[in-house]
Amino acid sequence: MTVAMTYDSKALYDELVANKLIIPTSVKGVFGRGAVFEDVLFHLNSKISRIAENDGAEVMLFPPTLDRKVFEKSGYLKSFPHLAGVVFSFCGSEAQHQDLVCCLAEGKPWAHTQTMTDVVLTPAACYPVYPSFTGTAPEQGRLVDMQNWVFRHEPSSEPTRMQAFRIREFVRVGTPQMVVEWRDMWLARGIQLLRDLGLPAESDVAADPFFGRGGRMLAANQKAASLKFEVLVPIISKENPTACCSFNYHEDHFGSSFDIRTADGAVAHTACLGFGLERICMGLFKHHGCDPLTWPNDIRDLLWG
Amino acid sequence: MTVAMTYDSKALYDELVANKLIIPTSVKGVFGRGAVFEDVLFHLNSKISRIAENDGAEVMLFPPTLDRKVFEKSGYLKSFPHLAGVVFSFCGSEAQHQDLVCCLAEGKPWAHTQTMTDVVLTPAACYPVYPSFTGTAPEQGRLVDMQNWVFRHEPSSEPTRMQAFRIREFVRVGTPQMVVEWRDMWLARGIQLLRDLGLPAESDVAADPFFGRGGRMLAANQKAASLKFEVLVPIISKENPTACCSFNYHEDHFGSSFDIRTADGAVAHTACLGFGLERICMGLFKHHGCDPLTWPNDIRDLLWG
Incomplete structure (x- = not known):
């Protein structure tokens, strides 16, 4: 059955709210998730686990806060x-506490009462793991499987652009060849999974949202070197599909920064890939409707079977 | 079988690290969780779900960041x-970005380059839900089931005192009688669950760690009114057992703050209770050893059965 679809960011947000899939707050990009949303997300995440189960990855989970020095x-x-x-x-x-309490009571700014701590919000799901790799990796390299909350300060009323969201992330450490072959394998797996879920997924070379004018050159270089790929699904726009999986080849960036070496003594290369769990759920709600009980049987079987 | 146990915070931390249950970082109270830790936590959380399954709670999940206005x-x-x-x-x-980059390169402070945003870290698992209750509750009140990451700025090398951790939280809204009866039911359930898990759990009246000299009076008042209970398990000290569950009766505090009313128009009373998921896991590792495969059969059956 082909449904004529219109893409509209606000309409999708309102529908997610009306169906209690998300619980709005007054801050853009921050909302609660309801029971059905969480059920879909849990089974999607389990499906990814089944795809990865024979890879032998080491499972880790890190809190939403990261060591500021890292x-x-x-x-x-x-x-x-x-x-x-x-x-x-x-x-x-x-x-000083009295000052803070007075500022609050009078509706005055209180930022001056605050001091920088030793932690930041985890900016990308793979960051916490690199310091634990410092030293020499085993012959076959390293492979880690994580699920972390990440933070991006980009308030938006567009529902797929969240300030806080969960990434199911895999990280590979090894020689350039090991890392790139692994990345390519998962790129094929990612497209296949999303298509099996009935989503019109396509992959493309991509660039990160670097800051400022200098950032435009960094983005162009990243694209030219094919260091970043995304698997994209139209969710809020047909012309600008949403990145639901992201694949980053860091070359020796983290290997150098955190002194990670391969068994032969070279600086290790790393790559990571992440499934944007909330975004894929929103893609499923957009394409199959807000009630999973009415989704096509093959998709239900894939997730709940 | 009774094992002579000694309590030692550093020894427990080192054992958790040696068994890859936690992955250390250089910040106190921030660490990764390994595969076995996460497996125990997942099944503990599922067991709590089975205990609660006929209560009819509405399931929600909120991100680690909270609306600053709330x-x-x-x-x-x-x-x-x-x-x-x-x-x-x-x-x-x-x-200004150039200034930030220079500060970093020269190892100078860079706090002045930062501006307060519209979000804070969720300080307690129940806080995000109250604004969604504004208005009149249904006749039977409200009951919500959540699992959220919370943050506490209290760096400590004591493993159960974390800066970021997960709470399985339930919140009840209604008349004072409804709320207190529900709290008492869960207090009994909490003690029973931990004892069934082989942990020497005891409940006690408690107080929150209020700030400053004035805080001592607030704590004394809270204790005198029996507004806070904890279920405690010796994990790092026999004399000062660790709070593994916490039960807070807020009276009309959140009802007034967020204009929540019961069906008869009165300001609603609220209570919340939380299971400290990481702390209970650490209690299990402390009392039964770091390898769940060697735990007593009845405890394994309770979690994995």
Whole structure:
């Protein structure tokens, strides 16, 4: 059955809210998830686990907060300062607390009462793992399977552009050949999974949203070197489909930053890939409707079978 | 079988690391979780779901970031300013970005380049839900089941005192009688679950860690009114057992703050209770050993059966 679809960001948001799939807040890009949304997300995530089950990945999970020193070392603030979230806290005296309480009571700014802490919000799901790789990787390299919350400071009323979301992430460490072959294998798996789920997925070379004018050149270089691929699905626009999976080949960036070496002593190359769990769920709701009980049987079997 | 146990915070931390249950970082209270840790946590959480399955709670999940306005309204900064985490970001020009990059390169402070955003870290698992209750509750009140990451700025090398952790949380809204009866039912359930898991759990009246000298009086009042209970398990100390479940009766605090009313028009009372998922897992590792395959059969059956 082919349904004539119109794409409209606000209409999708309103429909997700009306069906209690998301619970709105007054901040753009921050909302709760309802029971059905979480059920779909859980089974999608389990399906990815079944695809990966014979790969022998080491399972890890990291909290939404990351060591600030790791973040500073990663270079994120050079490329994406506008997207980062840094955690501040009150470290003052009782008198300074009185000032804070007065500012709040009078509706005045209170940022001056806050001090930078040792943590930031995890900006990308793979960042926490690299420091744990420092040293020499085993002969076959490393492979890690994670599911982390990430933060992006980009408030938007477009439902797929969230400030906080979950990524099912895999990270590979090894020689350039190992890393690129693995990336290509997962690129094919990612497209296949989304198409099996009835989503019109296509892959494309992509670039990260680098900051400023200098960033335009970085983005062009990244595209020219085919370092980033995305699997895209039309969710809020047919012309500008939404990245639902992202594949990043970092070459030796993290290997150099965190002193990670392959068994032969060379600086290790790394790649990561992530499934945007909320975005894929929204794609499913957009293309198959807001009630999973009415979805095509083959798609239900794939997720709940 | 009774094992003579010694309690030692550092020894437990080292054992959790050695068994890859947690993955250390250089920040106190922030660490990754390994595959076995996550497997125990998942099945513990599922067991709590089975206990709650006939209660008819509405399932929700909120991201680790909370609307700053909700946070300001909640009164958290009056009572616990030192534990809060506020998200700042870079909102400057390209020239200001150059300043940020220079500071980083020279190892200088860069807090001045950051601006307060509209979000904070979720300080307690129940906070995001109250604004969605504004208005009149149905006759039978409300009951919500959540699982959220929460943040506390209290760096500590004691493994159960984390900066980021997951709480399985239930929230009840209704008349004082409805709320207190529900709280008491779950207090009994919580003690029973932990004892069934082979943990020497005891409940006690408790107080929150209010800030400053004035806070001592608030804590004494809270205790005198029996507004907070905890279910405690010795994990790092026999004399100072660790709170693994927490039960808070807020009286009309959130009802007034977020204009929540019962069907008869009165200001609604609320209570919440949370299972500290990581802490209970650590209790299990402490009391039964770091390899779940060697745990007593009845406990394995309870979690994996």
